Amino acid sequence: MFIGEFKYTLDNKGRLALPAKFRKDFSEGAVVTRGLDNSLFLFTKSEWEKLAQKIAALPLSQADARAFSRLMLGGAMDIQLDKQGRLLIPEYLRNYAKISKKVVVAGVFSRVEIWDENLWNEYKKNTESQSDQIAERLSNLGI
Amino acid sequence: MFIGEFKYTLDNKGRLALPAKFRKDFSEGAVVTRGLDNSLFLFTKSEWEKLAQKIAALPLSQADARAFSRLMLGGAMDIQLDKQGRLLIPEYLRNYAKISKKVVVAGVFSRVEIWDENLWNEYKKNTESQSDQIAERLSNLGI
DNA sequence: GTAGATTGTGGATAATTGTGGGGATAATCT
DNA sequence: AGATTATCCCCACAATTATCCACAATCTAC
Numbered sequence: 001m002f003i004g005e006f007k008y009t010l011d012n013k014g015r016l017a018l019p020a021k022f023r024k025d026f027s028e029g030a031v032v033t034r035g036l037d038n039s040l041f042l043f044t045k046s047e048w049e050k051l052a053q054k055i056a057a058l059p060l061s062q063a064d065a066r067a068f069s070r071l072m073l074g075g076a077m078d079i080q081l082d083k084q085g086r087l088l089i090p091e092y093l094r095n096y097a098k099i100s101k102k103v104v105v106a107g108v109f110s111r112v113e114i115w116d117e118n119l120w121n122e123y124k125k126n127t128e129s130q131s132d133q134i135a136e137r138l139s140n141l142g143i
Numbered sequence: 144m145f146i147g148e149f150k151y152t153l154d155n156k157g158r159l160a161l162p163a164k165f166r167k168d169f170s171e172g173a174v175v176t177r178g179l180d181n182s183l184f185l186f187t188k189s190e191w192e193k194l195a196q197k198i199a200a201l202p203l204s205q206a207d208a209r210a211f212s213r214l215m216l217g218g219a220m221d222i223q224l225d226k227q228g229r230l231l232i233p234e235y236l237r238n239y240a241k242i243s244k245k246v247v248v249a250g251v252f253s254r255v256e257i258w259d260e261n262l263w264n265e266y267k268k269n270t271e272s273q274s275d276q277i278a279e280r281l282s283n284l285g286i
Numbered sequence: 287g288t289a290g291a292t293t294g295t296g297g298a299t300a301a302t303t304g305t306g307g308g309g310a311t312a313a314t315c316t
Numbered sequence: 317a318g319a320t321t322a323t324c325c326c327c328a329c330a331a332t333t334a335t336c337c338a339c340a341a342t343c344t345a346c
Binding site for chain 3: 008009011012013022069084085086122
């Protein structure tokens, strides 16, 4: 299970270090693909297999199912860590996630998310303020 | 399993390189045919057999089924890679997919799709913007 | 606090891959 | 038949990518 939030900088070859605790889980390979809110998802091989099977089972005849599988399967990429525990993120995924230099790596249970630091901060700010609102609304309900 | 998104340029003989990771799967030959959304589909021999069986089993009485099998079966072509892992796409398929020079090759699980780069970008722009639908589909799959 | 190990980051070198072209052979046209 | 065109096989080479090594900063253990 992946938990925690870590900051890294891409070197000028586009390589990204993973948190040391995560590395052994990816020793057999990793799969990155497009995630939500301009993030990237990183799965272990076995988690990915399960997901890919489900996506591939969607009907070819439906246009939006095709679009979805093109985004997720076509966007996915098999990669493996180098000896220092780094991975090279393909350019098109870096573009998708608007990743420039500073990156946040976050463990979210069964997957790892990769964010551009600015987007991450922005997103956190928004959700934090939202959670305040939610709490307030809850308190109005007497909780 | 084919995954990933790769960019190539056709040389002036019309040859298209395949991603190195895909090549061994096509060493026994490949089948290209008309795909959906103005792309071309590329199958391994064995995947093609399976799909062709399914299509052939469609009821001849339905006009849609006839049209679909003409599209896929009629457009299909047996080809094989040269020693550098390139394939020569027949002209009528290049025309169908509006392929000119820059090409995107995308792995989508059991098939490989071949797109003109411009059409691919356009298509992606249209689908990426529907991120809420993507989120919904992902949560349906348990992500 | 000090010594040793670990980790983040940067480069150098070696291997692979993308792309181009020449020439031999086969197919097509006049 | 002869000429023209297309197709396949080989080689070549620049550019990209993977692999290995290096080192400073940080952390851990005693």
